Amino acid sequence: MPQVKTELLVNGRVVARGTGEDVLGNPASAVAWLANKLAEFGVALEVGQVVVSGSMTRPVFLGASTPDAAPGEAAAITADFGSLGVVTMSFRDGPEKEADGSTPSMRRQSPAR
Incomplete structure (x- = not known):
């Protein structure tokens, strides 16, 4: 993994x-x-836990002042990990609007019976 190169694009x-x-x-x-640090406190990592090892790049701010994105325009961020693959996500400021201008609400799904 030390040789993996990463590019972050907005x-x-x-x-x-x-x-x-x-x-x-x-x-x-x-x-x-x-x-090792957790072991000093009698704590162990367990199977199934998600551990984030750190970032290969500096943090990048996404928001109203995102470079190359007009207010309200989606900002697409891409992390290219070379031979490991590419991940792309899009963000926009504010909630999505329905055709009538309303904001969709989250609906709780009832478990199947």
Whole structure:
């Protein structure tokens, strides 16, 4: 993982770059450090827990002043991890509006019987 290169793009523009080496030399090293530190307090990582090892790039702000996105326009952020794959998400300021201008509400689903 140290050799994995990452590019972070906002609306197609590269805003940050990094490598796995930027995460304590190797993302696995960050997880090992965490496991050892928790052990000092009698706590262990358990099967099924999600552990985030750190970021290969700096944080990027997404909001009304997102570069290359007009207010209300979706900001697309892409993380390109080279041979590991690409992830793209889109965000827009404010809630989505229905055709009549109303904001959709979250509906609680009843469990199937």
